[in-house]
Amino acid sequence: MQTKRILIYGRVSTAEQRHDSQVTEVQSYCARRWGEAAKLTIVTDTASGANTSREGLDRMMQLVRREKVDVVACFKLDRLGRSLPHLAQLIGELDRHGVAIVATSQGIDTSHDSPAGRLQMHVLIAVAEFERTVIVERVRAGQTVAKAKGVKFGRPSTLHVREPEVSALLKSGMSCRRVAIETRLPLGSVFRISRRLSPA
Numbered sequence: 001m002q003t004k005r006i007l008i009y010g011r012v013s014t015a016e017q018r019h020d021s022q023v024t025e026v027q028s029y030c031a032r033r034w035g036e037a038a039k040l041t042i043v044t045d046t047a048s049g050a051n052t053s054r055e056g057l058d059r060m061m062q063l064v065r066r067e068k069v070d071v072v073a074c075f076k077l078d079r080l081g082r083s084l085p086h087l088a089q090l091i092g093e094l095d096r097h098g099v100a101i102v103a104t105s106q107g108i109d110t111s112h113d114s115p116a117g118r119l120q121m122h123v124l125i126a127v128a129e130f131e132r133t134v135i136v137e138r139v140r141a142g143q144t145v146a147k148a149k150g151v152k153f154g155r156p157s158t159l160h161v162r163e164p165e166v167s168a169l170l171k172s173g174m175s176c177r178r179v180a181i182e183t184r185l186p187l188g189s190v191f192r193i194s195r196r197l198s199p200a
Helices: 020-037 055-065 084-096 115-148 159-171 176-183 187-197
Strands: 004-012 038-046 071-074 100-103
Touching: 004 020, 004 055, 020 038, 020 071, 020 100, 038 055, 055 084, 084 100, 084 115, 100 115, 159 176, 159 187, 176 187
Parallel strands: 004 038, 004 071, 071 100
Antiparallel strands: none
8 A cells, every 4th residue: 555645644733732632643643544654743733723724734735745754643623724715715725735635523534545535525625615605606796885984995095196297297298108108107097187278
């Protein structure tokens, strides 16, 4: 059997808690599942799951991005992330790097050598994609409501700062196109200032 590079991730919320029980459980599962073919790396955090940036988790993802991990194993998925958006993001990135997910207490094992595992990964990815779609739709709906109330998005216009310069060039007889070249402003912006100068 080909060696499996398995990263065991454990997390507790406070210094009074210990990682031992969850890490031991995951180690036992990996020993039963892969035997001597398992090459284990253990990474732990003592931090709230609400924190999307944690020392151990960041180290884990660095190893994933460097293609140093085949399987991320944990006791429960909520050890990785407490919020669905964050968990969805992690699942999506792990899948892009071809990394399987194991959550021993939840019966999740998405190893690619298991048809049931591939099905589980497809389900997790579908949930992650659904969550991303819901977030995008919420943002768009919020923007629509805000625009209806007159809220403007994007950086505030600084065209008024250049208006005296542009006005002076236009009044000297220079064409809008030439002014745009001289000032390096978009032609449309120069036209807007030109219209303001024109008598009604």
